[in-house]
Amino acid sequence: MAILDSVKAVHSDLLSTIAGVKLAGLAWALIAVFVLWSICAIIFDPLRSVPGPFLLRFTNLPVRLRLLKGTKAHYVHALHAKYGTNQVHSGPIVRVGPREVDVSDPAGAREIHGARSGFLKDPNFYFVAKGMESLRSVFSAIDPAFHAQRRRLLGPCFAEANMVNLEPTVLERARLAVVKMGEDLRVHGNTDVLKWWTLFAMDVISELCFGQSFHMLEVGKKTQYATDIAEMGAMLPLRGAFPWVISMAKYLPPRLFPFFHNVAMSRQRVVAYSKARMREYLQLVEHNPSAVKRTLFAHLVKGGTTGMGLSEEDVTVESQSYITAGTDTTAVTLTYLIYAVSRDEQVRKKLLEELRGLPDDFTDRHVRDLPYLNCVIEETLRVWGATQGAMPRIAPAQGTTLLGYRIPGGTVVSTQNYSIHKDPEAFPNPLVFDPSRWENPTKEAKAALMPFGIGPRNCLGLNLAKMELRLCSAMFFRAFPSAKLSYRAGMTDEEMQPEINFLLMPKGHRCLIEVEE
Numbered sequence: 001m002a003i004l005d006s007v008k009a010v011h012s013d014l015l016s017t018i019a020g021v022k023l024a025g026l027a028w029a030l031i032a033v034f035v036l037w038s039i040c041a042i043i044f045d046p047l048r049s050v051p052g053p054f055l056l057r058f059t060n061l062p063v064r065l066r067l068l069k070g071t072k073a074h075y076v077h078a079l080h081a082k083y084g085t086n087q088v089h090s091g092p093i094v095r096v097g098p099r100e101v102d103v104s105d106p107a108g109a110r111e112i113h114g115a116r117s118g119f120l121k122d123p124n125f126y127f128v129a130k131g132m133e134s135l136r137s138v139f140s141a142i143d144p145a146f147h148a149q150r151r152r153l154l155g156p157c158f159a160e161a162n163m164v165n166l167e168p169t170v171l172e173r174a175r176l177a178v179v180k181m182g183e184d185l186r187v188h189g190n191t192d193v194l195k196w197w198t199l200f201a202m203d204v205i206s207e208l209c210f211g212q213s214f215h216m217l218e219v220g221k222k223t224q225y226a227t228d229i230a231e232m233g234a235m236l237p238l239r240g241a242f243p244w245v246i247s248m249a250k251y252l253p254p255r256l257f258p259f260f261h262n263v264a265m266s267r268q269r270v271v272a273y274s275k276a277r278m279r280e281y282l283q284l285v286e287h288n289p290s291a292v293k294r295t296l297f298a299h300l301v302k303g304g305t306t307g308m309g310l311s312e313e314d315v316t317v318e319s320q321s322y323i324t325a326g327t328d329t330t331a332v333t334l335t336y337l338i339y340a341v342s343r344d345e346q347v348r349k350k351l352l353e354e355l356r357g358l359p360d361d362f363t364d365r366h367v368r369d370l371p372y373l374n375c376v377i378e379e380t381l382r383v384w385g386a387t388q389g390a391m392p393r394i395a396p397a398q399g400t401t402l403l404g405y406r407i408p409g410g411t412v413v414s415t416q417n418y419s420i421h422k423d424p425e426a427f428p429n430p431l432v433f434d435p436s437r438w439e440n441p442t443k444e445a446k447a448a449l450m451p452f453g454i455g456p457r458n459c460l461g462l463n464l465a466k467m468e469l470r471l472c473s474a475m476f477f478r479a480f481p482s483a484k485l486s487y488r489a490g491m492t493d494e495e496m497q498p499e500i501n502f503l504l505m506p507k508g509h510r511c512l513i514e515v516e517e
């Protein structure tokens with residue numbers, strides 16, 4: 001019996017020793033494979049000459065996590081400062097992932113975004129979900145032929161010559177926004193300009209798309225539609241950082257993951273609402289054309305139907321994309337313009353002097369060529385323009401050479417205005433808000449300012465946005481010349497620090513302003 005027991009013990013010792021040896025062997029084998037893979041990744045890495053942190057050769061996780069936190073642009077900018085140049089190549093290009101680089105050189109940006117560059121928008125970022133390609137808008141389209149055709153059709157809607165038709169809506173909504181801010185100031189002693197400019201911008205674009213405003217300025221808060229759009233927007237950082245999570249979302253149980261479920265519901269409501277509004281608008285055009293407000297699509301819509309190759313669904317999808325592209329961009333830029341001017345006495349004084357000469361019922365004709373107002377707008381767009389985050393593009397399949405570096409096909413190549421607009425050669429003292437730099441701008445400064453993007457994918461709404469910026473800022477400072485940041489209700493300077501998830505947003509998501517008695 002005792003012999004049998006000791007045989008069993010020896011046997012089980014042997015088995016556990018063998019298991020231990022096997023496990024250790026497996027662990028060593030895995031380590032060896034990992035080391036081998038790492039060595040191969042380094043040797044055969046086609047981007048190995050691009051400077052950047054060693055870790056980012058293997059993973060872009062640190063960058064993705066910062067995208068979620070709203071600090072990716074700051075991090076990438078710091079990488080440019082650290083690795084941007086070396087003795088072999090000059091030119092700010094850094095690695096931000098195994099197959100991803102960022103370029104902060106204005107000339108490089110022009111090569112990437114220029115016509116016929118071969119670089120296309122990154123579909124992971126511009127949210128074209130599989131099976132939803134038919135819902136492409138001019139914003140999300142990847143295919144250059146489709147995009148060019150759409151842009152040809154829609155270009156006249158946003159052309160300078162059409163602004164005179166859109167101006168009454170902008171003027172009327174801007175006046176109301178300023179009245180509402182005044183009411184807030186009287187009642188509460190301060191007003192949240194970010195809130196009012198957001199309601200303003202969304203009212204304008206809804207009226208220009210559907211012929212009727214959401215009337216959010218009257219109500220003083222966002223409608224369900226606007227809240228739904230914001231809910232969908234909240235998904236963007238996650239979509240940018242971990243697109244696969246979004247693809248998996250539909251398989252997740254709604255009770256355990258309510259966020260995804262809520263976003264899906266928001267999207268359904270937005271689509272249904274947009275369709276209904278567009279239908280109403282087209283019916284009104286059909287039955288009572290003289291009663292219809294002039295919309296962006298006026299010359300595309302004839303007798304209640306859309307024409308020239310755009311279906312009713314196309315126009316609806318386009319409208320949705322304009323509401324997304326044209327709301328926070330304008331509202332945030334206006335908010336920072338007011339913030340920047342309010343805290344600089346010299347700038348304020350000079351701007352007020354110029355605005356003093358305007359008639360009470362001024363229109364865009366009176367403000368469009370005001371030199372200092374335009375300098376203030378340019379400088380706001382440089383330092384605080386809403387689009388400061390990465391605009392990712394995919395390198396052409398055959399690869400290309402950029403700033404002296406070989407870039408293989410399929411590499412994600414981004415530019416971010418947060419860095420380009422701080423180019424010290426183009427903008428001496430780049431961190432200083434100084435509108436006077438635009439009084440006689442250098443060639444380099446002009447070339448490095450790209451708040452509306454450049455090339456064929458630049459901002460379609462540029463003329464509308466600029467008109468909004470001119471009219472709103474002139475109206476605001478004429479109404480509230482002594483405006484300054486309000487520290488009531490716990491507001492701090494820290495809240496105005498920018499958070500960047502593609503768009504820039506003040507950290508506190510508000511900007512309280514008060515006026516001096």
Ligand code: HEM
Nearest residue numbers: 139322325326329330333387391452453457459460461465
């Ligand atoms: C201050 C306000 C605005 C700024 C700074 C701005 C900036 C930009 C930028 C940088 C892009 C290029 C994005 C990229 O390539 O990733 C863009 C595209 C676009 N923007 Fe704006 N935008 C503003 C206002 C507007 C407005 C009011 C609209 C109007 C409806 C609009 C509609 C669009 C559209 C449709 C595109 C896509 C164009 C295309 O791909 O062909 N934007 N914008």
